[in-house]
Amino acid sequence: MLTEGLAAAGDPVVSYDGQRVFFVGKASAGGDWQIYQEELAGGHPQMLTSMPGGAMSPILLPNGNLVFASPVPKIGGLITASR
Numbered sequence: 001m002l003t004e005g006l007a008a009a010g011d012p013v014v015s016y017d018g019q020r021v022f023f024v025g026k027a028s029a030g031g032d033w034q035i036y037q038e039e040l041a042g043g044h045p046q047m048l049t050s051m052p053g054g055a056m057s058p059i060l061l062p063n064g065n066l067v068f069a070s071p072v073p074k075i076g077g078l079i080t081a082s083r
Contacts, residue, residue, distance in 0.1 A: 022058045
């Protein structure tokens with residue numbers, strides 16, 4: 001089980017070499033979404049981000065860099081653009 005110990009998880013992205021998966025997860029039900037990584041051969045989820053307001057939508061670029069969006073919009077909240 002890839003998400004052992006997490007309250008919730010989703011949005012998986014498998015690395016190009018097929019060795020790792022990146023995904024969003026919550027350590028607790030009330031916590032922020034963060035980006036995690038886990039080796040597909042076995043192991044435990046490793047938290048990669050600890051962004052205030054959370055992180056979401058991981059994308060793995062061809063050069064191996066990970067890109068994500070932050071903060072995570074709250075349910076029922078308004079999304080506003082900065083000027």
